[in-house]
Amino acid sequence: MPSGTIISFKNFRKEYKDLTAVKGLDLDIKKGEFFGLLGPNGAGKTTTISALVGLVKLTSGSITVKGHDSVKDYKKVHALIGLAPQEENLDFWFLNVREILVYHAGYFGIPQKEAGKKADDLLKMMDLWEKRSSKVMELSGGMKRRLLLARAMMHGPEIIVMDEPTAGADVELRRKLWKYIKLLNREGKTIILTTHYLEEAETLCDRVAIMNKGEIVAMGTPEELKENTKIKGMAAGKGRLEDVYMNLIREEES
Amino acid sequence: MLSTGFYTLLKREVVRYMKSPWMTIVPPLINAVLYMIIFGVAVGPRLGDVNGFGYIQFMLAGLVMMTAIINAYNNPAFSLFQARWHGNIADVLTSPMSYFEILMANVIAGMFRGILTGLLILVPAVALAGMPVASVFWTLFFLLLVCFAFSCLGVITGLWASDWDGANNLLTFVITPLAYLGGVFYSIDMVKGIPLLYQLTLLNPITYMVNGLRYGLLGMSEVDLMFGTALIAIMSIGLFAVCLRLFSTGWNLKK
Ligand SMILES: Nc1ncnc2c1ncn2[C@@H]1O[C@H](COP(=O)(O)OP(=O)(O)OP(=O)(O)O)[C@@H](O)[C@H]1O
Ligand SMILES: [Mg+2]
Numbered sequence: 001m002p003s004g005t006i007i008s009f010k011n012f013r014k015e016y017k018d019l020t021a022v023k024g025l026d027l028d029i030k031k032g033e034f035f036g037l038l039g040p041n042g043a044g045k046t047t048t049i050s051a052l053v054g055l056v057k058l059t060s061g062s063i064t065v066k067g068h069d070s071v072k073d074y075k076k077v078h079a080l081i082g083l084a085p086q087e088e089n090l091d092f093w094f095l096n097v098r099e100i101l102v103y104h105a106g107y108f109g110i111p112q113k114e115a116g117k118k119a120d121d122l123l124k125m126m127d128l129w130e131k132r133s134s135k136v137m138e139l140s141g142g143m144k145r146r147l148l149l150a151r152a153m154m155h156g157p158e159i160i161v162m163d164e165p166t167a168g169a170d171v172e173l174r175r176k177l178w179k180y181i182k183l184l185n186r187e188g189k190t191i192i193l194t195t196h197y198l199e200e201a202e203t204l205c206d207r208v209a210i211m212n213k214g215e216i217v218a219m220g221t222p223e224e225l226k227e228n229t230k231i232k233g234m235a236a237g238k239g240r241l242e243d244v245y246m247n248l249i250r251e252e253e254s
Numbered sequence: 255m256l257s258t259g260f261y262t263l264l265k266r267e268v269v270r271y272m273k274s275p276w277m278t279i280v281p282p283l284i285n286a287v288l289y290m291i292i293f294g295v296a297v298g299p300r301l302g303d304v305n306g307f308g309y310i311q312f313m314l315a316g317l318v319m320m321t322a323i324i325n326a327y328n329n330p331a332f333s334l335f336q337a338r339w340h341g342n343i344a345d346v347l348t349s350p351m352s353y354f355e356i357l358m359a360n361v362i363a364g365m366f367r368g369i370l371t372g373l374l375i376l377v378p379a380v381a382l383a384g385m386p387v388a389s390v391f392w393t394l395f396f397l398l399l400v401c402f403a404f405s406c407l408g409v410i411t412g413l414w415a416s417d418w419d420g421a422n423n424l425l426t427f428v429i430t431p432l433a434y435l436g437g438v439f440y441s442i443d444m445v446k447g448i449p450l451l452y453q454l455t456l457l458n459p460i461t462y463m464v465n466g467l468r469y470g471l472l473g474m475s476e477v478d479l480m481f482g483t484a485l486i487a488i489m490s491i492g493l494f495a496v497c498l499r500l501f502s503t504g505w506n507l508k509k
Binding site for chain 1 (some may be wrong): 256258259261262263265266270271273274336337341342344345346347348349350351352468504508509
């Protein structure tokens with residue numbers, strides 16, 4: 001059960017040259033929570049996540065993880081988070097699939113032997129065992145995505161951040177993946193997920209935030225959102241999360 | 255600084271070039287052998303002695319330094335640029351490694367490549383061709399210090415470059431010409447009467463680096479050694495300070 005705040009965004013703002021990608025975001029995520037960050041393309045989801053892991057400089061505001069400031073105490077914060085990014089960024093230059101995982105764990109301070117064992121477990125888990133000696137170039141799109149997820153879990157982080165992990169994943173993998181993530185979540189890991197599959201978010205997430213144009217336009221449990229959003233021609237609480245979402249985004253545009 | 259993360263990244267940066275020696279280690283050696291055949295064996299004897307040493311010995315010291323410089327520079331320049339270009343730099347940036355550790359792993363890996371290629375030319379020359387080593391200390395001192403400076407310059411280029419040409423341009427248009435005009439193939443004495451070339455040679459920091467190594471190997475110096483050493487040391491500190499600053503502010507590393 002989620003309890004206590006683990007991640008806290010305070011008035012986080014990000015400007016790229018002449019574009020404001022995130023406009024003063026306030027968000028608390030609870031420890032052990034399965035949190036969904038939803039919103040259309042360009043809403044600012046990836047920017048928000050990237051700021052959390054130190055890949056984006058904050059224009060203003062702050063982010064704390066377990067009370068550590070994400071800028072000043074970046075080392076402590078980084079150790080707590082595993083990231084599966086939206087864009088494939090595997091270190092393909094000369095490493096094979098297994099080496100990618102072992103080196104990654106090394107950067108997080110895990111000795112090679114221990115990392116090797118963990119890599120083997122995750123490769124089997126993600127159905128990549130046969131490909132362990134392959135080069136990234138020889139993997140299919142979905143396999144690369146699985147490898148990104150395995151990499152995020154290599155150092156056993158308390159917080160797992162997944163930016164559209166199921167884009168391009170086949171049905172079987174998607175099911176398997178959710179089973180595994182749910183298990184991790186039940187063990188107490190905090191999960192942050194962005195996805196464009198709203199049914200997925202509806203069934204998985206304890207709480208979701210819907211972002212649009214750099215702002216959170218609605219936040220709550222999927223049930224709360226359905227209760228509180230008036231959708232034309234539908235009784236309160238009867239629609240799907242997708243209807244709520246479309247309603248909110250369309251409202252913004254009009 | 256001696257964390258598992260640091261060692262892992264250092265290993266990555268070293269394995270990166272050790273895994274493809276035909277692209278990284280062998281070409282500079284082929285170049286060196288060709289230079290030695292053409293200038294050392296074919297042309298050199300006609301030039302007679304340079305400050306009491308055979309031309310081939312005089313030139314070899316320069317060649318070792320030029321090779322070390324280019325290789326120490328190339329490694330971080332291309333490795334960092336590639337990692338930024340593809341995005342896998344995020345692997346280390348999101349890790350608990352400090353920026354100092356990330357920087358040092360890159361710098362040391364570059365130094366190692368520079369020194370390795372330099373020694374791959376020098377050691378056979380000493381073992382097989384009677385190349386003298388006047389002082390092991392000064393030889394290693396200048397190799398280390400110069401490789402440090404150029405590895406730092408490589409780091410700066412690796413962060414600055416926005417495309418593949420950018421990563422290459424500094425090498426093609428600045429470092430290589432400076433190396434050729436840095437007394438690798440000629441002594442300062444030889445160009446004394448030639449306007450411009452003489453002044454360019456004396457203004458060129460690489461002249462003092464090559465001279466330093468010649469001092470270590472042959473025990474001869476054409477310029478003030480103290481001045482040269484101070485110049486290289488100041489350059490190294492300056493370049494390293496820039497690297498530290500760029501890494502701590504996340505210049506071109508973070509969006
Ligand atoms: N490096 C950058 N430079 C300039 N603008 C950027 C940069 N990265 C993102 N943006 C802009 O910031 C805004 C938010 O982008 P972001 O990637 O956070 O969106 P997103 O919600 O993740 O979208 P998607 O669902 O498409 O992944 C967009 O308008 C995008 O064009
Ligand atoms: Mg995104």
